[in-house]
Amino acid sequence: MKAFLLTLLAQLCSASLVPEREKDPEYWRQQAQETLRDALRLQHLNQNVAKNLILFLGDGMGVSTVTAARILKGQLQHRKGEESLLEMDKFPYVALAKTYNTNAQVPDSAGTATAYLCGVKANEGTVGVSAGVTRDRCNTTKGQEVTSILRWAKDEGKAVGIVTTTRVTHATPSAAYAHSANRDWYSDGEMPLDALEGGCKDIARQLVENIPDIEVILGGGRKYMFPKNTSDVEYPQEERHRGTRLDGKDLVQAWHDAKPAGKVAKYVWHRRELLALNVSRVDFLL
Numbered sequence: 001m002k003a004f005l006l007t008l009l010a011q012l013c014s015a016s017l018v019p020e021r022e023k024d025p026e027y028w029r030q031q032a033q034e035t036l037r038d039a040l041r042l043q044h045l046n047q048n049v050a051k052n053l054i055l056f057l058g059d060g061m062g063v064s065t066v067t068a069a070r071i072l073k074g075q076l077q078h079r080k081g082e083e084s085l086l087e088m089d090k091f092p093y094v095a096l097a098k099t100y101n102t103n104a105q106v107p108d109s110a111g112t113a114t115a116y117l118c119g120v121k122a123n124e125g126t127v128g129v130s131a132g133v134t135r136d137r138c139n140t141t142k143g144q145e146v147t148s149i150l151r152w153a154k155d156e157g158k159a160v161g162i163v164t165t166t167r168v169t170h171a172t173p174s175a176a177y178a179h180s181a182n183r184d185w186y187s188d189g190e191m192p193l194d195a196l197e198g199g200c201k202d203i204a205r206q207l208v209e210n211i212p213d214i215e216v217i218l219g220g221g222r223k224y225m226f227p228k229n230t231s232d233v234e235y236p237q238e239e240r241h242r243g244t245r246l247d248g249k250d251l252v253q254a255w256h257d258a259k260p261a262g263k264v265a266k267y268v269w270h271r272r273e274l275l276a277l278n279v280s281r282v283d284f285l286l
Contacts, residue, residue: 018102023132025120025146032119059109059172102131110183113175117148127171128179136182138195145179159215167221169203178206187224189244208251212258217286225251259284
């Protein structure tokens with residue numbers, strides 16, 4: 001009971017520390033536009049329109065991590081290391097970004113993913129929502145959803161995709177499509193009863209339903225897509241890999257069924273299946 005009260009107190013205190021203006025997505029969008037205008041005044045930048053845009057993110061990849069990688073690369077080549085260059089060091093333009101949550105000096109993946117994909121800073125542990133949402137509180141979510149660059153691209157008729165080395169429902173990729181008061185609500189099996197009764201959706205379900213025409217989705221976390229205790233196709237004997245869903249939904253099948261008639265949708269779970277695909281004949285890939 002004491003631990004619960006302390007947790008509740010911490011949430012209330014952190015929520016009250018966020019200035020009201022920072023809860024408004026427009027505050028962050030205006031800041032972004034001002035920063036961009038300042039940058040354009042300082043130097044002549046390439047203002048052509050890109051045909052394609054790929055965002056690469058190394059989770060937790062700050063300056064010290066990049067420095068360590070640069071040194072390791074050099075030492076693997078039997079040199080001291082510091083004099084080495086990463087490919088990104090050779091880019092014509094580089095920049096630094098400030099990373100923090102509206103209620104935390106040291107940020108987490110959810111709030112920072114919301115910032116760089118949606119352009120809006122948010123509270124720690126929340127994803128795809130403004131700072132008006134308090135972590136774990138489903139009833140603060142409605143009306144606070146913010147959309148991502150993936151959604152904007154889709155609305156412009158462009159093909160989009162998400163590729164990750166972690167779960168596709170992880171905080172970092174999920175900011176592209178989901179809106180959740182808790183980054184850990186991977187399936188309904190991880191959600192508290194009040195959130196389910198409040199109408200909040202788990203992140204895996206949002207992946208399938210929010211933007212159903214994402215062309216490419218590649219990553220892990222398939223157990224959150226299947227009914228509870230469903231044996232995993234790759235690790236059938238391991239309990240920790242079994243399905244977690246309480247609603248009985250097979251989201252892989254739901255993903256497939258939602259595709260338009262005449263379109264080819266392929267679900268693959270093994271590298272050999274991926275390499276065997278004729279990508280020119282596939283419209284959607286999971």
